[in-house]
Amino acid sequence: MSNLTQTYPVMEHFYTIQGEGAHTGKAAYFIRLAGCDVGCSWCDVKESWQEEGHPILSIQELVDAVKTSGAKMVVITGGEPLLHDLDPLTEALAQCQVSLHIETSGSSPFSGKFDWITLSPKKFKRPVTDIYPKVAELKVVVVNKKDFQWAEEHAALCPESTQLYLQPEWETPQAMGWIVEYVKEHPHWNISLQTHKYLDVP
Numbered sequence: 001m002s003n004l005t006q007t008y009p010v011m012e013h014f015y016t017i018q019g020e021g022a023h024t025g026k027a028a029y030f031i032r033l034a035g036c037d038v039g040c041s042w043c044d045v046k047e048s049w050q051e052e053g054h055p056i057l058s059i060q061e062l063v064d065a066v067k068t069s070g071a072k073m074v075v076i077t078g079g080e081p082l083l084h085d086l087d088p089l090t091e092a093l094a095q096c097q098v099s100l101h102i103e104t105s106g107s108s109p110f111s112g113k114f115d116w117i118t119l120s121p122k123k124f125k126r127p128v129t130d131i132y133p134k135v136a137e138l139k140v141v142v143v144n145k146k147d148f149q150w151a152e153e154h155a156a157l158c159p160e161s162t163q164l165y166l167q168p169e170w171e172t173p174q175a176m177g178w179i180v181e182y183v184k185e186h187p188h189w190n191i192s193l194q195t196h197k198y199l200d201v202p
């Protein structure tokens with residue numbers, strides 16, 4: 001049994017709608033852990049990079065928040081969540097009868113037990129190879145046309161069952177047109193949009 005007093009730096013946690021990828025449109029409780037050493041130039045949560053200065057919450061507090069929300073799905077994200085040992089947190093959340101998801105760049109060694117693993121690889125710090133066999137969803141952010149090659153390199157390393165998504169970077173709207181054409185030519189890929197930004201939810 002996890003030590004429920006163990007703590008994590010948590011930038012924010014909230015019940016909302018999953019805006020991206022395979023589970024778009026489903027209600028989900030997001031736990032955004034603080035700390036990231038990847039450094040994407042276009043990152044839209046740069047305030048998550050430092051671990052310091054964010055609330056320190058115990059596993060018990062996070063479990064209570066999830067239970068109170070009534071959520072059926074929990075998404076652990078960041079920052080880069082794999083900078084933390086996620087074994088104790090996921091062990092405790094598993095008792096809440098929720099589907100446990102992670103969104104990660106995969107750039108640190110894997111920990112935790114999840115029902116759904118979304119890998120979003122970043123060129124600024126490549127994934128550690130232990131994650132590839134576990135990936136249920138590959139989501140590649142497209143900033144320039146070279147990113148299609150980057151996406152294919154990673155798809156080749158993931159299981160055949162992996163769902164493949166290309167997502168335009170929010171501040172690079174011209175990427176939408178490139179992605180539409182790419183998906184028409186390579187229909188095993190899908191388009192992911194940041195629909196939470198259109199819905200104006202966190």
Ligand code: SF4
Pocket residue numbers: 036037038039040042043044045046048078079080105122
């Ligand atoms: S991995 Fe995520 S949180 Fe870290 S810099 Fe890149 S986009 Fe931002």
